[in-house]
Amino acid sequence: ETGVTQSPTHLIKTRGQQVTLRCSSQSGHNTVSWYQQALGQGPQFIFQYYREEENGRGNFPPRFSGLQFPNYSSELNVNALELDDSALYLCASSLDLTPGLTPNYGYTFGSGTRLTVV
């Protein structure tokens, strides 16, 4: 059984740059959710993709954007990086029959990408 894999594991970027983070869903999962976890804090919901469409977004500016591909893998893109974007970025995949309205099956987190903006 493959879990959720994220790449890269660590990344250092300069303020103002753009970054792309990647997530491979667990086999059989069709939904990917992205979270930002600042140091010493709990994860904060960024957005979710279900069958390649955005399905809900948290309180994050438009410079945070995403994609989901036909194989259900996903990307998180952040433009115009700011120092406060430094965090652990987590993705979680799940199998959802009717998004959000039926119990999710196997909501599984990856180990995250540690982004440092300098």
Added chain:
Amino acid sequence: GENVEQHPSTLSVQEGDSAVIKCTYSDSASNYFPWYKQELGKGPQLIIDIRSNVGEKKDQRIAVTLNKTAKHFSLHITETQPEDSAVYFCAASMGYNFNKFYFGSGTKLNVKP
């Protein structure tokens, strides 16, 4: 917006003792409450969950209680072991969504041998 508050932020117990972590939430529509354990360098792992139509759930040494009227829920770990040391997060579903969550700020549990 939704706010999930979690206490304490750190908890140190002796091996074999019990540990209790408490959370409150504000969204009355939340109906699913998972608990996660996060070890250093890893993503959160689900350890137990509870739905709003249940008041208590137990799985071996771990139990969760929910008081929907008061909007608070708690994690209880009995007979703690050093391998229980980690950061624990409570979460509440965003309304009726079972797959979007508000998280608490975490409790760092240290179990001393």
